[in-house]
Amino acid sequence: MNGPASIAADRRQFLKIAVGASATVVLSAAPGTAWAKPPSIAVPSAARTRVYVLVVDGCRPDEITAQLTPRLHALRRQGVNFPTARSLPVMETIPNHVMMMTGVRPDRSGVPANSIYDRAEAVVRDLDRPSDLRFPTLLERLQEKNLTTGSVLSKEYLFGIFGERATYRWEPGPLVPLTNHAPDRFTMDALIAMVTTADPDLIFANFGDIDRVGHSDETGTSIKAARAAALGSSDFQIGRFVDHLVSAALWENSVLVVLADHSMDWSIPSNVISVDLILRDHPALREQIVIGQNGGADLLYWVGSVAGRTAGLAEIRALVAAHEGVLSVSVPAALRLGAEAGDLVAFCRAGWRFSDPTIASNPIPGNHGHPTTEPIPFFISGGSPRVRREITLSDPARTVDVAPTIGALLGLPVPAGGYDGTARSAAFTT
């Protein structure tokens, strides 16, 4: 990194930083927010703990190995590992990132899945608007304690939903066509730039390469090699960050919360479930529902008459549940998903996927959202003396535990109504 090159003022404040020979990173900040001193004269505060939440999107816990991901493996070994950690329904990117930052389940945050049917607008869409998230996040709550926060999120829809909540933000770019995410190299450039120029107390970062490789390889033949390459590449970027913290004398104050938002499961082309197809012989029923397809989960919304709702949903439930690839069909309340998740939530079995609204809608083999994609890596590491060393805990860590854990660490009061997650304080020295 070459350091800040220019500052442009707008309603928001922008900082443009040159990184490398030709690339630049543009960060924004809330009006009136000060940028940190330039790195050459920055003085780290020994007393101030910085927390970095690094989400290795879509990484499976068994993919963190000494051979494949040596830097992640070392961080996990040196810190506190939660081997029983899991993602929460629906095991998709947006809801689990929201759970990490809010500490509450979707029935309180309003964000149950990536893709939902918006009844008001009568359209199936991603939950990518700031207004979709109706619970305060750490990103703004910490500011009330005069702490600063940052968001470095590689995916366009994550940037969308978290919007301008953080003190400092990076808008992902350049974006890869189709995947709408910024490669990890650029994301890491932005993260390091933000640490260098703003040095927030908390940064929430998402790295999307591993997940996007899992999704985008449609051939099925090169998944393993491509996945391994993405894991190696992302691991290298994480290593860059650790090295930067060390060289910038920030390591001793750093707490790294490293986790994934969900895991990944692959299906063969014949193992596809289409609710649309299941209901082909029941056109009257088919017309009464709209489907929000989320890879390993289908959200079904009743749009027919109120009078026909109970019987219609019961019939649909029975028909869908009878499919060999369907693991379960639940009402959203049973999964704490809230009204935004519709009327029924269908999960597929391992090795299957949903494809709706048509059988051709989801051609990709790599999916998540269903229970087999719940296990995630989750460990707390870093150079801070507050982090315990080289231990493994049985505690059932969940994505929703991130906010209460960080909140407790940084002395933030619990939000109104309390957290749904649990502070994993056993990871820290008392």
Added chain:
Amino acid sequence: MTSLSRRELFSAGVFVVAGAAAATVGGESAEAAAPQAALLGTTFAHGVASGDPLPDGILLWTRVTPVKTAVPGSGLGADVTVTWELAEDSGFRRVAAKGTVVTGAARDHTVKAAPGGLRAGTSYWYRFSSGGVTSPVGRTKTAPAAGKALDRLRLGVVSCANLQAGYFTAYRHLADRGDLDVVLHLGDYLYEYGVGEYQARDVVVRPHDPTTEMTTLEHYRRRHAQYKTDVDLQALHAVVPFIVTWDDHESANDAWSGGAENHTEGSEGTWNVRKAASKQAYAEWMPVRYDAGGQLYRRFSFGDLASVSMLDLRSYRSQQASTIVSPQISSPERTLTGAAQMNWLLDGLTQADTQWKLIGNPVMIAPVRFPSTLSTAEIGGVQTLLGSTTIDGVPYNVDQWDGYTADRSRVISHLRDNAITDAVFLTGDIHSGWACDVPADPLTYPSTGTSVAAELVCTSITSDNLDDILGVPPRSGSIAVEDAFKAANPHVKYLDFDSHGFSVLDVTPAAVRMDWYVLSDRTSPTSTSSRSVSYQVAAGTHKVTALA
């Protein structure tokens, strides 16, 4: 499991009773009667035991012999009152609970007490008294509180103790450790055979009482009583709580819900009556929260670290398939667990609030295919050990989960579909040590390595295994067979067809580790033991790996 079919047993011919007095099949020998005589006048001759630890309770057990004539199985002796005490110290100065139990001939003068309201994760001492006589003092321990963070749990893991085949020094070595939280007994705690029907190769080290195969309530009671007089078993029972389940030999070889391989309907009575007798004696004589006719499968938890689901794979199972190529093997109409137990198992795995899901599993669940490279003699030896006929590449033992593939598929699919992590099957039955991955799909496992659980199999305390059957020295002729099995079944990482001994299981948040200990000589009461190998299952991996 099948050790020897009864046809093979009786065609085997010669057997020898170790020691001076020779026994004869079907007749009471002086030596067989001796243990009974030794009991007379000893009020607590069968020791003390504890079991089924809960966070707030423990089950205490003993047997009282109030008068000389009240020998086990006799139905003689009046009702007596037995007092029990449980204390927080060995000197019984801090008594935590005490009570009285009335027992009598109706329950063979066995005694069970189940004190509650105890402190979790706490060591206690206990004793009984009756007629002015006080029992030996036993030590036990309650389970840690549910949800409590736990750094370590250490279990002894044992199965297959045939008194006729040797001494129970494995129990002694476990008792001497002093570091166990619980002992898991996975079945074949005792054997039904008569003298000379099943022993150490062709040597009866210690003849059974009664000398005939146990088929009646009196027989079952007497056999249980004989085993409970073993000093090594008594020593282990006295220092650590047991969690037990039965396999087949607690009733009869290859038992199923409607019969057993080693049961002849008519000449040996009806199976229902015999089965009921075996269960009644088991309920009376074992430190287990089980009443005859009740449900044996049950679950325990140890803090947030581990749950232990003990299966009953004999009471509800369909009859074994007639051949290993029978379409019955995969029929969903057949069951190993029964529907209720299957639902209980799967729900328990899904809802477990502990990290490790340990399953006390009397018979192997990992698929095992017969290799195609064995000699005729080797095939014969394995057939005898495992009770199977063989066709290359097909399942080798239809008494195991291999013979009930629909049930196994339900378990494996459930584990995979729900991403249930850290499930470990702890298995006995087959007189050999195994460490296996449990493949999501055996056909694709060689390329994917995808495993949904691990299986660790302890060997027998004394019961014959492959070298005994082949008549070759240990670790000689079996090694090639083991290599062939591992080659044909790449998910099998460790296999020892020869050794006798016990296992110790260390459970921590980071891994489950099993150490296999082998005996120097099962036929010697002074046998030493040594650790042979260790394998672990690292958290979240579902895979076994060797340790140094």
